[in-house]
Amino acid sequence: MSTCEALTRTAADSTLEAIRAVDCLANETAAVGFARLFGAQGSLLSGLTILLTLFIAGLSIALVLACSVTGTLVASLTAPGKQRW
DSSP, X not given: OOTTHHHHHTTTXXXXXXXXXXXXXXXXXXXXXXXXXXXXXXXXXXXXXXXXXXXXXXXXXXXXXXXXXXXXXXXXXXSTTOOOO
């Protein structure tokens, strides 16, 4: 049973009730769609996990090899014999 059922029954009474019913149905539809995509059994959950893992791995490699701006900054600050302050 939908949580918006009471609102949809009275939607024909006034414009305000119709807008409330449409808003409730839109929120309910968005919540169901979001749960299907990103919920516990969601279809995008594993894809997002893989992308996040690859991003963190790439960032880690770039920092270790000093290939990024942050890695260059860290390498220049921690190099022996070079004080930049």
